Amino acid sequence: MxxxxxxxxxxxxxxxxxxxxxxxxxxxxxxxxxxxxxxxxxxxxxxxxxxxxxxxxxxxxxxxxxxxxxxxxxxxxxxxxxxxxxxxxxxxxxxxxxxxxxxxxxxxxxxxxxxxxxxxxxxxxxxxxxxxxxxxxxxxxxxxxxxxxxxxxxxxxxxxxxxxxxxxxxxxxxxxxxxxxxxxxxxxxxxxxxxxxxxxxSEFPKYAMGSSLFNILSLNALNLLIGILYSPAVLGLYLLTYRVINLPTTVISQSLSKVFLEKAGANKRASEPIKKTFIKTSLRLATISIPLFLILYITIEHVYGFVFGEEWTDSGKYAKILTPLIATKFIVSPLSNILYVYNKQKLMLFWQIGLLFISVSLLVGSSYSNNSFEYFLINYSSLLTLYYLILYAIAFKISIKN
Structure with a gap:
């Protein structure tokens, strides 16, 4: 509630x-x-x-x-x-x-x-x-x-x-x-x-701090670059888009993430297998994510213009494009904490560096090729959805080994 x-x-x-x-x-x-x-x-x-x-x-x-x-x-x-x-x-x-x-x-x-x-x-x-x-x-x-x-x-x-x-x-x-x-x-x-x-x-400030920084940069560096490479108006539309469509992740998914982190830590302290906890949490997240974001994908483009005003219609288009990526992040992000529990901070750091590189490269390349912002978002959403699925596979493999 x-x-x-x-x-x-x-x-x-x-x-x-x-x-x-x-x-x-x-x-x-x-x-x-x-x-x-x-x-x-x-x-x-x-x-x-x-x-x-x-x-x-x-x-x-x-x-x-x-x-x-x-x-x-x-x-x-x-x-x-x-x-x-x-x-x-x-x-x-x-x-x-x-x-x-x-x-x-x-x-x-x-x-x-x-x-x-x-x-x-x-x-x-x-x-x-x-x-x-x-x-x-x-x-x-x-x-x-x-x-x-x-x-x-x-x-x-x-x-x-x-x-x-x-x-x-x-x-x-x-x-x-x-x-x-x-x-x-x-x-x-x-x-x-x-x-x-x-x-x-000390492994956490040495590696997890850098890993987290790259993860945050992959999103927030985009906000800064969008304002510079495109326009403040486009940035404003994009921010409204992300603010609304990402709410399920920032509230529900992050809450479940903290619970999973606590349970995973307890499993490790008790030297108990974590695979069951991992699968159970995966199914719980998928049960919420799939129907929620499917409904959003179908309706969100038309809802934006009606709710926020006609000047925000483009935000609805952006939201629809980003829905598959946000749905995937909703499931994968909480489960990726297993890498921290089992001291895989270096691996997570390299993954985050790749995430930042892909995000910034796509935006800069799109801008200098004079492609539209929508064109950038389509490529961004598609590639990062696949990239997060790779992270899920890595996390699942760790849960099997432990």
């Missing part, structure tokens, strides 16, 4: 937001969000993926603090870089308006890094119902700030500040859930213990 509500809130508010903000506002906010989405999830060194591995809860709690400290240092360095090269970065992005908003990127990235750490420790403690409520709260807060600020100030400020404030408040809510155990363990923490845990799980 909670995940369904979290999914419904952005969908319901999207028609309102599309009528409050101009495409230029969506484009500027898209650039900001791309930057925070690139740096935020990796700011914690990807120690969040290691939360389920220690046998003792106290080590997981201390590992959470390691990730938060890592995020603080990372974002402080990021702020220094932005302060020094603010003008140059804005020039590269071809967006002078970003000079002011760039200073909000490190803060937003820090909140995202903390949120991911707290999400994983809450999952380890099996706070599933509370996690669902947090996701609903986060979606509701995002919509409230974006609509509220946009109503009084018709600029990109509402879109940007809505993202920052929603993650910040959701992180506080998660911290409130785990504060008793966190504060008890905080009294026992020593710098030596933190360094020992950071060293023990």
């Amino acid at each position: 909670g995940t369904a509500l979290a999914q419904a809130v952005p969908v319901i508010l999207s028609p309102v937001i599309s009528r409050i903000y101009l495409p230029a506002h969506l484009g500027l906010a898209g650039i900001f969000l791309s930057l925070t989405n690139i740096f935020g999830p990796v700011s914690n060194g990807k120690y969040d993926l290691a939360i389920h591995l220690p046998k003792k809860d106290k080590d997981s709690i201390q590992l959470t603090m390691v990730g938060i400290c890592f995020s603080a240092i990372f974002c402080l360095l990021l702020f220094c870089i932005i302060a020094i090269f603010n003008v140059q970065i804005s020039s590269i992005l071809q967006s002078p308006e970003m000079q002011y908003w760039l200073f909000f990127v490190p803060a937003s990235a820090f909140f995202i890094g903390c949120f991911e750490m707290l999400m994983q420790i809450s999952t380890r403690f099996k706070k599933y119902s509370h996690l669902s409520r947090v996701m609903v709260f986060k979606s509701g807060t995002l919509g409230f700030f974006q609509v509220g600020i946009g109503y009084f100030n018709n600029s990109a400020a509402g879109l940007i500040l809505g993202q920052v404030l929603s993650v910040f408040t959701a992180s506080l809510l998660l911290l409130n859930t785990t504060k008793k155990k966190m504060f008890v363990e905080y009294k026992r923490i020593t710098t030596y213990n933190l360094f020992q845990l950071a060293k023990k799980y």
Whole structure:
């Protein structure tokens, strides 16, 4: 129920937001969000993926603090870089308006890094119902700030500040859930213990951090390049497309991903086979994905123009093209966590490098060949669907061997 509500809130508010903000506002906010989405999830060194591995809860709690400290240092360095090269970065992005908003990127990235750490420790403690409520709260807060600020100030400020404030408040809510155990363990923490845990799980910042960065870049670098190589208007249409059609993945699939990661970690700690868990999760994801995205593929092109207005009709065309890819990612992405559980970070890193290379090459090649954006999306969706199926085959092979 909670995940369904979290999914419904952005969908319901999207028609309102599309009528409050101009495409230029969506484009500027898209650039900001791309930057925070690139740096935020990796700011914690990807120690969040290691939360389920220690046998003792106290080590997981201390590992959470390691990730938060890592995020603080990372974002402080990021702020220094932005302060020094603010003008140059804005020039590269071809967006002078970003000079002011760039200073909000490190803060937003820090909140995202903390949120991911707290999400994983809450999952380890099996706070599933509370996690669902947090996701609903986060979606509701995002919509409230974006609509509220946009109503009084018709600029990109509402879109940007809505993202920052929603993650910040959701992180506080998660911290409130785990504060008793966190504060008890905080009294026992020593710098030596933190360094020992950071060293023990150093494979995650060494390899998983890079792997995750390439994965995020494969999507968010596209947003930046679309605005530069095509136009802000096209970027605005594409962002609305991805925002709506990717919601099932960001809410439902990611929730199941956290559950699978916890179960896989438990299987490994108990030296139990994981094949059964892998197949069961695969079938569960497929049962949701196939009918859901089949309905979307048939109806979505006509729905966009009616719901969001005639000026957004092209977004419906883009969504239909991307549906097979999103349906495949819905199934494969949660299951790919098995590579992290069994220390295959290097393999995942190479796969993500390939994903980034394919994505950027297709976009740049399409632009310089003067092909339409639709032509790019057709090739992008087709090739990446096959590429994700290769990842599924790799994950399945690992589940058999373990």
